[in-house]
Structure formats: C-alpha cells, structure tokens
Amino acid sequence: MRKAPHIAVFTVGLLIPARSIDDGLAALLVTFFGLVAAGTIPAMSLLSGSVMSPTRSVARLITLKASLDTLLRQLSGMLYASILGAVAVIVLVFGVPSLPIGWLPVPDYLSWLMVFAADFPERALQALVLLALFVAGDRIRVIKLTFKMALKARFEMALEEARRRTDENAPSAEDVSEAFSTPPGFGAKVPFSR
Numbered sequence: 001m002r003k004a005p006h007i008a009v010f011t012v013g014l015l016i017p018a019r020s021i022d023d024g025l026a027a028l029l030v031t032f033f034g035l036v037a038a039g040t041i042p043a044m045s046l047l048s049g050s051v052m053s054p055t056r057s058v059a060r061l062i063t064l065k066a067s068l069d070t071l072l073r074q075l076s077g078m079l080y081a082s083i084l085g086a087v088a089v090i091v092l093v094f095g096v097p098s099l100p101i102g103w104l105p106v107p108d109y110l111s112w113l114m115v116f117a118a119d120f121p122e123r124a125l126q127a128l129v130l131l132a133l134f135v136a137g138d139r140i141r142v143i144k145l146t147f148k149m150a151l152k153a154r155f156e157m158a159l160e161e162a163r164r165r166t167d168e169n170a171p172s173a174e175d176v177s178e179a180f181s182t183p184p185g186f187g188a189k190v191p192f193s194r
Contacts, residue, residue: 009134013127018119021126026093029129033086036136040079043146047071064153071146078139085132088125096122 021029047068098119171179 006131006134010127010131013130014123016123016126016130018122018126021089021092021129023093026089029089029133030086033082033089033132033136036140037079037082037086039143040075040082043143044072044075044079046150047075047146067149071142071149074139074142075146078136078142081132081135081139085129085136088128088132092122092125092129096125098122 098121
C-alpha cells in the first residue's frame with residue numbers, strides 16, 4: 001500500500017480551517033460513507049461466496065485464492081475507512097473542544113501557531129474525514145473488480161461443467177464409425193470407360 005498519498009491527504013486535511021464541516025456537509029458525508037459501506041458488504045459476501053471449483057488446477061486455485069484475499073483486504077479497508085469517516089463526522093457535529101493553551105506565553109510572530117494548536121483536535125478529525133473520503137473514493141473501483149472476478153469465476157466453472165458434459169455425452173469414435181458406416185468398396189477407384 002502506498003502511504004505517500006495518504007500522508008499528503010491527511011496533511012491537507014490538517015490545513016483546512018477548523019469548523020469547515022457544517023451540518024449540511026456532515027449529513028452529506030455520513031450519507032456517502034453509509035452508501036459506500038452498504039455497497040461494500042454485499043460485494044464482500046459475493047466475493048467470499050465465490051465457489052472454488054475442484055476441477056481447477058492447483059496453480060489456478062492458488063492464484064484465485066491470492067486475488068480473492070487481496071480484494072477482500074481492500075474491501076475491508078474500504079469498509080473500515082467508511083465507518084471511521086462516519087464516526088469522525090458525527091463527533092465533529094457534536095463538537096470538539098479546543099485545547100486550553102491560551103495561557104502559554106508566545107511571541108506575536110507565533111500567534112498563528114497557537115490558533116492552529118488550539119484547534120488541532122478538530123483539524124485532526126477533519127483530516128481523518130478527508131483521509132477516509134480519499135480511501136473510500138479510491139477503492140470504489142475494487143467493488144467493480146469484485147463483481148468482475150465473481151462473474152469470471154462463475155463463467156469458468158460453467159465452461160468447465162459444459163466441457164465435462166460434452167465429453168461425457170459425445171459419441172466415441174466407434175459409435176461414429178458405426179453410425180456412418182460405408183459399404184465395402186466405397187471410395188475404391190473404378191476404371192472409367194466410354
């Protein structure tokens with residue numbers, strides 16, 4: 001997992017002014033996180049319910065299991081990010097107290113730092129919401145991959161079953177020869193005379 005984009009998004013979230021998430025935006029964010037979680041859970045159950053056919057090769061089963069594990073891990077991260085983002089938004093709506101650091105003697109040229117430090121808990125929660133939004137938005141493509149993988153696995157299973165039935169029901173070479181038998185001398189060269 002690449003951490004640099006996540007660190008950058010969290011840092012940008014810290015720089016957003018405090019109290020930037022008002023009630024309207026909070027309702028929108030909680031709805032978004034809820035919809036992402038509601039879409040993630042069925043995708044996870046579909047993926048975990050993917051049938052591993054015993055007719056597949058060992059190498060194919062190992063590859064399929066590894067890719068299923070990767071997708072489940074990404075979907076789990078997406079679900080956790082959605083839940084964490086929704087909880088952080090709810091905490092922000094109820095209000096986060098500022099740090100009581102006004103009593104510290106600070107030179108005038110560092111007064112901006114005191115404002116930033118006093119609002120740090122709220123800024124950190126806003127940064128957490130932004131990070132959760134980034135992770136959830138970045139991993140929405142995983143839901144599409146989940147459905148594609150499940151469809152591919154089911155197609156391969158159906159194809160293997162159809163091939164097996166065809167092999168079982170196909171007539172043998174002897175049956176074909178008997179069904180299309182030819183009389184003796186069929187295809188022999190006959191002299192042509194006029």
